[in-house]
Amino acid sequence: MNKFTRIGFILAAAGSAVGLGNIWKFPYVTGEFGGGAFVIVYLLAIVFIGLGVFIAESLMGQHTESDVSSAFVKMSKSNNPNWKYAGFMILAGMLILSFYSVVLGWILNYVVASFSSLPTQSSVAGATFGALTKDVGTQIFYHTLIAGTVIFIVLKGIKEGIEKVNLILMPLLAVILFGLLLYAISLDSFSTAISFMFVADWSKIDEHALLAALGQAFFTLSLATGTMLTYSASLPKDANFVKTSFTVAFIDTMVAIISGLIIFTFLFEAGAPSAAGPGLVFISLPVIFSGWGLLGQIIAVSFFIALVFAGITSAVSMIEPALLFFTERFKMTRQKATILCGSIFYSFGIIALLSMSDAWGESLTFFGKNAFDWMDFISSSILMPLGAIVTCIFIGFFVDKNMLEEKFVKHTSLLVFKIWYTLVKYIIPFAVMLLFINKLGLI
Ligand code: PHE
DSSP, X not given: OOOOOHHHHHHHHHHHHXXXXXXXXXXXXXXXXXXXXXXXXXXXXXXXXXXXHHHHHHHHHHHHOSOHHHHHHHHSTTOOGGGGGGGGGHHHHHHHHHHHHHHHHHHHHHHHHHHHOOOSSHHHHHHHHHHHTTOHHHHHHHHHHHHHHHHHHHHXXXXXXXXXXXXXXXXXXXXXXXXXXXXXXXXXXXXXXXXHHHSOOGGGOSHHHHHHHHHHHHHHTTTTSSHHHHHHTTSOTTSOHHHHHHHHHHHHHHHHHHHHHHHHHHHHHTTOOSOOTTHIIIIIHHHHHHTTHHHXXXXXXXXXXXXXXXXXXXXXXXXXXXXXXXXXXXXXXXXXXXXXXXXXXHHHHHHHHHTTSTTTTTTTEETTEEHHHHHHIIIIIIIHHHHHHHHHHHHHHHSOHHHHHHHHHHHSOHHHHHHHHHIIIIIHHHHHXXXXXXXXXXX
């Protein structure tokens, strides 16, 4: 099998993790839950829950060098063939990709629009964004561009496609974010942003905040979709999977924190509210940028390009578990598998965007949720928590403990193994179960 280099793996896995989840979602969710306290809860969720599942997936991938479904069978104590059904996880990535490609299309549209002009008032910015989400033609155009790019990259394979793209886009993303951070540091409101993000106000932390932090930790680390397992199947055999997992989680967290600092500095500088919700990046920021003249326009273009880069490297990782599944289990060629999976997510993306339009909205709304929201709900609220629970219970009860221990002590201490094993076997499934039950209760 075509393997990553070690640095290629770290960049590709970090590329998968760092995405809209970090630059768009993390700041707006943090804003909604009042800042500092939420950041602390989120960091705890990353360290004690996300990282545990990340290491589990990485170990499974590296050990079996297989697709998700075969990996479960091969790792189970008696090679029980029924574990192949754990392969359901690949559906989550495909579903997320369907609407993620549409959202990336909006962002690409914002890159183009920022070149010409930016809205000066939030009412105009709100109306422009609202109109875009209902404009079928424009959305299909940009969704097609994004989907085409994703398909083009994955067709070339792990090394020539995914690794190469990450080797180029991740450093570029780092440069843009660093530039934006330097600019933010030069503004007076940077210190306000620091205290907003690091001084805890526990009054806004309720069970919703805890669950949002947990859900965000899973989403941002690309867990329970088979992505990290599948990428780790191409991790060199002698690489230290514990260390690479820590490195990727660290990079991902740093990018989320830095994005938060940049965005909150900009918001506070303009006196804009920090709890604007999902419209924060699409409505609040463009208005702020427009007040800064030419510099604002340059910042707007760079910011949205950074989002596109971050999103593309995540998008290619969402389809990979399905591709490896079809090429390994059904011996399809990579081309055939890509055409098949590409057509599926592209069509679902069209359904998602049509479901927001006036003409199709009603017929694509079921039980009060449109198709776009259903795809989000089924993937993030059902498939991902379920995937995480299955993975942890599998590792805790159906895999030979000695074998796991052996893998760990090759690279790290017995204590690290014990902590990880206890977390994965007892703590994480319990925490995720709570998330799952609560989310379902919200239907
Ligand atoms: N981690 C990505 C982000 O933060 C999203 C993602 C989810 C990628 C699941 C792959 C699998 O945007």
